[in-house]
Amino acid sequence: MWRKGWIGSFAVGIVLVGMLGVRVWMGQAGADEVETFLPEQIPAAASYRADVQVEMKTHTVRGTVAVRFAPQDDKAYFHLYPNAFQAKADLSGENWEQVLGKQREPGNIQITEVRVDGKRVPVLLKGELETLLEVPLAGKSAAQQTEVELRFALQVPYNNGRLSYNDHAMWLGNWLPILAVKGDGGWRLDPYAAIGDPFYSEMANYRLRVQLEEGYQLASSGIESIAVVTQTRPQRQTIYELDAWNVRDFALVVMDDTYRQLTGKVGDVTVRTWSQEGDDPASVDHLHQVAMKSLNYYGEQFGRYPYQEYDVVKTGGFFGGMEYPSIVFIQDEYFGRTDPVADAIVAHETAHQWFYALVGNDEVREAWMDESLTDYATMAFLYSSDPNRARGYIQLRLSQSKAAERYAAQGLNAWQSLLQFPTWKSYTDLVYGRGAAMWWTLRESWGEKQLHHLLRQYVHDNQYAQADGQEIIKLLSQAAGADATPFIDYWLRLKLDERGAAEAWVEKGKHE
Numbered sequence: 001m002w003r004k005g006w007i008g009s010f011a012v013g014i015v016l017v018g019m020l021g022v023r024v025w026m027g028q029a030g031a032d033e034v035e036t037f038l039p040e041q042i043p044a045a046a047s048y049r050a051d052v053q054v055e056m057k058t059h060t061v062r063g064t065v066a067v068r069f070a071p072q073d074d075k076a077y078f079h080l081y082p083n084a085f086q087a088k089a090d091l092s093g094e095n096w097e098q099v100l101g102k103q104r105e106p107g108n109i110q111i112t113e114v115r116v117d118g119k120r121v122p123v124l125l126k127g128e129l130e131t132l133l134e135v136p137l138a139g140k141s142a143a144q145q146t147e148v149e150l151r152f153a154l155q156v157p158y159n160n161g162r163l164s165y166n167d168h169a170m171w172l173g174n175w176l177p178i179l180a181v182k183g184d185g186g187w188r189l190d191p192y193a194a195i196g197d198p199f200y201s202e203m204a205n206y207r208l209r210v211q212l213e214e215g216y217q218l219a220s221s222g223i224e225s226i227a228v229v230t231q232t233r234p235q236r237q238t239i240y241e242l243d244a245w246n247v248r249d250f251a252l253v254v255m256d257d258t259y260r261q262l263t264g265k266v267g268d269v270t271v272r273t274w275s276q277e278g279d280d281p282a283s284v285d286h287l288h289q290v291a292m293k294s295l296n297y298y299g300e301q302f303g304r305y306p307y308q309e310y311d312v313v314k315t316g317g318f319f320g321g322m323e324y325p326s327i328v329f330i331q332d333e334y335f336g337r338t339d340p341v342a343d344a345i346v347a348h349e350t351a352h353q354w355f356y357a358l359v360g361n362d363e364v365r366e367a368w369m370d371e372s373l374t375d376y377a378t379m380a381f382l383y384s385s386d387p388n389r390a391r392g393y394i395q396l397r398l399s400q401s402k403a404a405e406r407y408a409a410q411g412l413n414a415w416q417s418l419l420q421f422p423t424w425k426s427y428t429d430l431v432y433g434r435g436a437a438m439w440w441t442l443r444e445s446w447g448e449k450q451l452h453h454l455l456r457q458y459v460h461d462n463q464y465a466q467a468d469g470q471e472i473i474k475l476l477s478q479a480a481g482a483d484a485t486p487f488i489d490y491w492l493r494l495k496l497d498e499r500g501a502a503e504a505w506v507e508k509g510k511h512e
């Protein structure tokens, strides 16, 4: 995500080649040959098959989702994020107000049937707001794939968030029931939070059959340009069959016929920017160029973008931009602007395709991982395209980082759970400002080449998986030949008296 509000005044050596005999891409990341695997080369932990009907008049989505996976426990959990917006939820207070706005209608997801390998089991809702579904899997083992099938009815809420609608579109972020992650420390069942992007998920393959009424079209995490699209008669419905391999989530936007697409190619990748008639063509074209150029830049710097399509879609929302695999939502007002903020938002969401989408992390407990790397990448892209235009943005992050030091006295820091940030401002100052400034400062000492070498390594080693903060400390320590803990302690944990040790570590790790 990319939050406005605080803007202020700145105007891969492939090992599978022999095994699979599939196409291989040789990257061009400077002197290093970097490769990312293609999504269809990697076995996914789960596969989702969904069949849904979207009704725009009532803002509902009904259907089924069947998930095949190897159980890791005698039960599994699904997140039912839409239930965070049900009528009984207490979404008061300034933090929620920033997300939802003042005008709201509740929404929810009802699970009407659960089957495990075809057998009906009780619907067990958990959590204060029923944002979790527990599925009993007694007698199932990891040795064999199990299929859990859910029948659901989603009432899309109306608010300023990631799952909402307006007169021309309905944007579905975090809508489909999704398996919770079971990590070393147990199940990750954190509730929806007002602040940040409170999500965490593993890679999966998705196949969705989506039925739309006449006059609507869609963009999604799947590959629309090769989707099978059928028209039914006499109902005049459009059925899309969408595939997405190895993605962490499946988002989609349903749009009416006021929407137009600009398309372009970055290598083999189709980039589509979706705006509406009446939007300023120069602004739209500019955003489209930023999307294409930044996708190309990150591909060169951090490893190839491995998916076939990238959609940038105009939606409503509070968020500036919101990232999902292969698709990002961009708040409508930025389709009428060509200022550096609009550039930064599109570039930021595009960078999340590497930091969040390709390399995942626990966005609840370690939000700094994807946000700080994404925002650093944004700064690097903006700087590479126009150092003067980038200056304001970089200065903003550096000054937020400095200001963030006062949070130390309140016991706050950048490496804490979303639930521990008292305000949006503290979250953005610490996670975006402090986090991105940490990487920028390292770049200023080590140079772009050395830092990007390390980030390529990070992407290469963790692609299609989840990394944690310890993984970054390990990589930094290896790169420097010295334990990076003081550096991280100073920058992220706000142990300000570690400053000298942090600076000494940076010096030590510098390759001349």
Ligand SMILES: [Zn+2]
Pocket: 001, 002, 348, 352, 371, 374
């Ligand atoms: Zn972000």
